[in-house]
Amino acid sequence: MKFHTLLTAGALALGLAFTGSASAAAVNITPDLESITVKHGSKMVKIMRNQDQKNTVNPAFAKTSRKCPPFCIQPAKLAPGVETIGEVEVINYLKQMQTDDSIMVIDSRTPDWAAKGTIPGSVNIPWTALNPAKGADPISIGEILEDKFNAKNLEGLWDYTNAKTLVMFCNGMWCGQSPNNIKNLLKFGYPAHKIKWYRGGMQDWEILGLTTVKAAN
Numbered sequence: 001m002k003f004h005t006l007l008t009a010g011a012l013a014l015g016l017a018f019t020g021s022a023s024a025a026a027v028n029i030t031p032d033l034e035s036i037t038v039k040h041g042s043k044m045v046k047i048m049r050n051q052d053q054k055n056t057v058n059p060a061f062a063k064t065s066r067k068c069p070p071f072c073i074q075p076a077k078l079a080p081g082v083e084t085i086g087e088v089e090v091i092n093y094l095k096q097m098q099t100d101d102s103i104m105v106i107d108s109r110t111p112d113w114a115a116k117g118t119i120p121g122s123v124n125i126p127w128t129a130l131n132p133a134k135g136a137d138p139i140s141i142g143e144i145l146e147d148k149f150n151a152k153n154l155e156g157l158w159d160y161t162n163a164k165t166l167v168m169f170c171n172g173m174w175c176g177q178s179p180n181n182i183k184n185l186l187k188f189g190y191p192a193h194k195i196k197w198y199r200g201g202m203q204d205w206e207i208l209g210l211t212t213v214k215a216a217n
Contacts, residue, residue: 027051027209030088036095038121041216045120047091050209060116061172061206071174074199078179081192085167087208090198093167094121104149105167107215108178109202113171117212119205123148124215127170127177130184145188160191167196172203 025034027049035048076084085093090105097103105122107114114124125148128134130141145151145158149166152159166185170177182195205212 025049025051027053029091029210033091036091038094038098040120040122040213045211045213047094047120047211049211055209058117058206061203066174068174070176072176074173074176074179076199078182078197078199079186079192082182082186082195082197083193084197084199086198086200087204087210089196090119090167090169093165093196094119097121102150102162102164103167104164106169106178106181108168108170108181109175110177111215113202114215117206118202118215119169120211120213122169122216125181127180127184130181130188132184141188145190149190151190158189160189160194163190163194165194165196166190167198169198169201169205172201173199174203175201 025048028034029036029047029049035046037044037046039045078084093103094105097105105119107118107122107124108127109118109124110126110128111124114126118124125144129136129144132138132141142153145163146153149164151163152161168178168181170179178197178201182197185195186192202212
């Protein structure tokens with residue numbers, strides 16, 4: 001009887017062990033991180049990698065060659081003081097954003113690209129919206145700096161003391177849209193140390209099978 005009880009308890013424990021392993025993700029983000037949940041617009045979205053180990057990249061990001069210029073390979077270091085980051089750092093910023101409103105992840109692409117899928121938790125601020133050469137006027141640019149980035153206009157001078165840390169991305173290492181946003185922000189005096197650049201962008205995000213959603217504005 002005692003042996004039977006031990007055998008049953010052992011089988012139960014083994015069963016629970018198998019159940020636990022079956023429910024765990026086979027493809028993690030890092031060895032210690034399976035997923036994070038972020039707010040995207042009004043919804044909560046879980047970010048994790050695609051669990052199908054036969055999955056292949058989204059065809060929209062499978063093309064290797066685009067005409068250069070304008071689609072030229074970007075340098076690893078975009079500008080002095082601007083930190084270039086990877087996926088784990090982006091995910092850490094997204095996680096931090098859930099309790100810290102001083103961080104903003106920005107999809108710098110045009111709305112048609114953002115509509116195809118973006119990083120959960122990001123907002124779409126197209127590169128044209130901060131580019132005077134593309135028709136962005138000083139008033140609309142100022143509204144973005146104040147209303148979205150928390151900068152302050154003091155009688156024509158910009159105070160970035162409480163401005164947000166901006167994590168910028170676009171389509172990938174060949175894409176000039178987030179670099180354009182970053183370079184224009186630097187011209188406006190935005191502090192370089194408050195700008196982070198995810199160089200790999202959506203192409204690397206898609207290659208790693210990470211969750212995408214429709215853009216939120």
